[in-house]
Amino acid sequence: MSPVLERLLHALVALSCDFHVRFHDAALTTEQAAGFEASDLTGNTKCLALRDKDGARVVATVCGTSRLDLEAVRAALDLRRPRMASAAELVSQFGVEQGGVAPVGYAEGVVTVVDKAVLTQEKILISPGVNHATLEISGKDFARLADHFGTAVTTISRCED
Template identity: 35%
Template sequence: MSLHARNLALLERHAIPYRQVEHEAVLDYPTAHAVRERFGLHGVESKSLFLRLKGGRHAMLVTLENARADWAQLKALLGARPSIASDAELVELTGCVPQCACPFGHVEEIALIVDQALFDHDYLIYSPGPPTFTLEVATADLRRLIDALPNPVHAYRTAW
């Protein structure tokens, strides 16, 4: 099952309403903003960083566009100093396209680090895999999705 199909199945399995739009490939924030305007999407853009840890472990940091990673906080949460994984690792281990990492639907060994700042907004906008699709999900419903995932989940707060 593709990452896109897994994301839609997760949302449907947990009765989480979503809006999906199809558009040109979004691989940068200016294009994402243009798509948001054209389709009237609400909420904030997600930013997902695929991280590599010692011992072959990986994690996906899910935060907001323009947020800077707090590497000390990430190290404390994960028990090891993370670094950004290579594009090859991202593609091989998640099926994501570089510059378009999807936050959800990954194998359970990939830890999820969720920026609690996401919940300061009404909606989250993210790619479900292919850069030609965007999902809009209410953050109130997103909590149910995250709680249902098999991945280890860590709460994180961006230091602005």
């Protein structure tokens, strides 16, 4: 079991969160993962791993219908030049595989930030740290989970064009 998945599941149980995990074929994109759950992206999230020029590791989570605003992330976390992490960095620096970026559950040194709009969703779909599963959780329980992991909550998204 991946360390991220293990930490995430431990926290979900410790916080008595109501959640459900569905296993499916590997999905590398939000759209593919949504296909296993519903015909649209309502409640789905995009969890994106970022690296900063100074070496910071960040996971940013936005609603599936939004785009990540890198400038907002940069400003919120006082980063110099954030960029998307490579597939190799996902494994070596974050401990997850492509399509398996979870919003929380990382080892010390990975900063997590969630867009405020995610917490307003009734139901949230996230990757639990592997690309062949989707975890369903309420917005209320996800807020508790994010707080448990010390996740920053701010506006880091913009609407899709």
